[in-house]
Amino acid sequence: MQFSANQIATLLNGAVEGNPDIEVSQLAKIEEGGPGDLSFLSNPKYESYIYTTNASIVIVNEDLVLTDSVKATLIRVKNAYSAFTSLLTIYNQLKLDRKGIEQPSFISESATLGRDPYVGAFAYIGKDVKVGDNVKIYPHVYIGDNVSIGDNTTLFPGVKIYHDCVIGKDVTVHAGCVIGSDGFGFAPQEDGSYAKVPQIGNVVVEDQTEIGANTVIDRATMGSTVIRKGVKLDNLIQIAHNVEIGTNTVIAAQTGIAGSTRIGDHVVLGGQVGVVGHIQIAAGTQVQAQSGINRTVKQPNTKLGGSPATAYSSQLRSQVIYARLPELERRLAQLEQLLAQKEDLK
Amino acid sequence: MQFSANQIATLLNGAVEGNPDIEVSQLAKIEEGGPGDLSFLSNPKYESYIYTTNASIVIVNEDLVLTDSVKATLIRVKNAYSAFTSLLTIYNQLKLDRKGIEQPSFISESATLGRDPYVGAFAYIGKDVKVGDNVKIYPHVYIGDNVSIGDNTTLFPGVKIYHDCVIGKDVTVHAGCVIGSDGFGFAPQEDGSYAKVPQIGNVVVEDQTEIGANTVIDRATMGSTVIRKGVKLDNLIQIAHNVEIGTNTVIAAQTGIAGSTRIGDHVVLGGQVGVVGHIQIAAGTQVQAQSGINRTVKQPNTKLGGSPATAYSSQLRSQVIYARLPELERRLAQLEQLLAQKEDLK
């Protein structure tokens, strides 16, 4: 795809400064841009690159004052960052636009597809599956019986969705993600073995969520494991059975949430965090990476860190002293010695 | 599937109290049950729901004493919980029952399938593979050359089993699980690069095990990585080369076991635990979530926590004091000051 400075300026409602006919076919950072690249300048920290960049076109803020000559054609807009981001979004939509049904794919007779579907080769769509409009189902995706998928949702290659799960609209699920696998429920038997507790619930993933690659969300024992609207889950996350993740909560990679725990709205969990089962985390809670939460957090907007997690500020102080524990013990031993000497002197 | 109260009571050897002809088609929790749902009451904590539930049928203990009127039809049995669980198991077996060979699938000429197989579309079965009776191989499963699969085993979508591995009977492997990938073995070379140590062993998974979604079990360098009978592994677990996991051991999600370590029987490891390589963990050991085990545990039934892990009870005491480290240092500084003043006073 080639675009001229003029075309881009028209799209962004901006003004061209330089050659309006110069064309670009790629996006690049300003410090890495070469001929044929479109870039942007928003952060003043990078301002010096405007004079050295080889990018053909740079989008800049309308109030940028130049102090030297510039090779690139500039497009001046109100907000260079948000203008560039909306270009990125359009670019990505064009790039990832796919339609049609590739062969061989497997679509059960009782499944229904909406308007303008993409079904990649080797995708599997089970019985009674309902797929909305503009859904993209990449190769090697597995959709079990009775699953429903909302409009404008994208399932990247190799996503596996077990039977009876419900996926909302405008959802993005990345490659290798598993939704609806059995919860980890086993009842100890007298002979030391474990009997499986059947997991007959499902997973409900609401609208506008994004779920990372190779993340796993287990189905509920009964009822539903629920991922609320707007939740963003990173890669390699474990969500156990009957968990509920509140609206607009964001969870970083490799974090695990144990069974039946309820995470509130607008919570932010760092990477590699662990949360035990059967607790509640209040709305707005923020948790440092690698923390371990082992009890209910009642107070909204609490900041926590450490394993087991405590208030973040006190955790920081304990960390500092932990690093000085050998010194602390030395000081203690000195006092003991001093007092012992005093006793001897008496 | 519709069942009447009478049919269910006959199956469970129970007594109907209410309308014997009322029918149910779904299972639900007592607090969420609606018309057409079957539920159960076992935990006295939930007893009040028996008077308010909209479930059509509720299975209860035979000694339940009612203090008010009840809308639902009751089925009285000896043990409501275990009766309900056996119903769940039957329900799930019916629900997940699949037979036949879907097309297109890839079955090598030299592979042998047992009685009543299910082979999903896009499943791949390599050369000389031996599959037992009643095995379910879901879509996108890969079974490498010379693998054997025991009777009644289920491989959910996208399971990948490398060549030469041995999977027992009554095994369940969840979606995306990888069995038999190369162990992580590299020999440092003089030029700073690493030469691969070929991994020519395999993985042996014994009977009645269950392995979670996206879990990885590496093949042995030589010999076998072994998962003993009855082991339950949760999701996203890493089992390195030449590890052995003892009978009926249970491991929660995101835990990792490094190479050549031997975990005993009836061990319980929490989530996100790490165990270093080349050590032994005694039978019955129990380890808290997020712990790190860095030495052999000789004493059976030890309870451990922390990273590095120590006896759980002492770990708990250390954790409490860790949270009070700033206070501890303040007290120490006070003593130092006090003693310094005394010296000055002399």
Place this chain on the structure above:
Amino acid sequence: MQFSANQIATLLNGAVEGNPDIEVSQLAKIEEGGPGDLSFLSNPKYESYIYTTNASIVIVNEDLVLTDSVKATLIRVKNAYSAFTSLLTIYNQLKLDRKGIEQPSFISESATLGRDPYVGAFAYIGKDVKVGDNVKIYPHVYIGDNVSIGDNTTLFPGVKIYHDCVIGKDVTVHAGCVIGSDGFGFAPQEDGSYAKVPQIGNVVVEDQTEIGANTVIDRATMGSTVIRKGVKLDNLIQIAHNVEIGTNTVIAAQTGIAGSTRIGDHVVLGGQVGVVGHIQIAAGTQVQAQSGINRTVKQPNTKLGGSPATAYSSQLRSQVIYARLPELERRLAQLEQLLAQKEDLK
């Protein structure tokens, strides 16, 4: 495959001691070897097994002095370990040698394959993909549009590579690995929701790297996430967007690297390590398992441990005292009491 002692000795430039015509078809550890097995003895610790092993052939160092009679046929070579390793490599190459294009597979018309390809059934090769010579693409592999794959690279079953990524020569990628999924970038909006930041960069994996099963490497927001030459990544690792991993760096399982962090050359990270975003780790840094690195490491060859990580030696001392914190507090309380008594006595 059957080989005689004579054939193996010729291959290894060794001398046969015993029956030159005896044949072996498998490799085994000396302590587990049976008839038909080939084994080796290098570590003197295992020397006693030479007199008891049932292996048909054992490769030994040329200077091994026997003190008793031996059943096995011996092959004496300069270095038994490296001779055996090179045999393993040959064995594995023969074993994993595959050629040809299985059906059904999906190869876009605009894709180009090199010489001697293996393309497994259900593999998907997108538009304009360029595949080098001797590449092995196992079943269920997904290769997105515009990806290039260098010579002699192996992609094991179910590997997913998103569009525009670049994979070098002599690369091995294990089953279920995802390369090029979207980085985790979301901009908070005024209404509490998050807007996706489009991720239009790619992933570049250089030559002679090996990447473990179910590991995820996210594409850059812009530019490239880069895995340099000779890097070895274990299973279930998370590499976030715009990360760079230096030449010959080795990372153990379940470790996570957050966005835009640069890891130097010859770094060694243990398992379950977490590294925060936007920092640099100097060349030769070594990090203990389960550590958390939260700041730039400037000094090359630093050894770190703990979370947050500090110098490994001081971390060890702090760990020892942490385990004795209850005792430390008791000693402090005793001193306080002693001093209080002194005050009272005045």
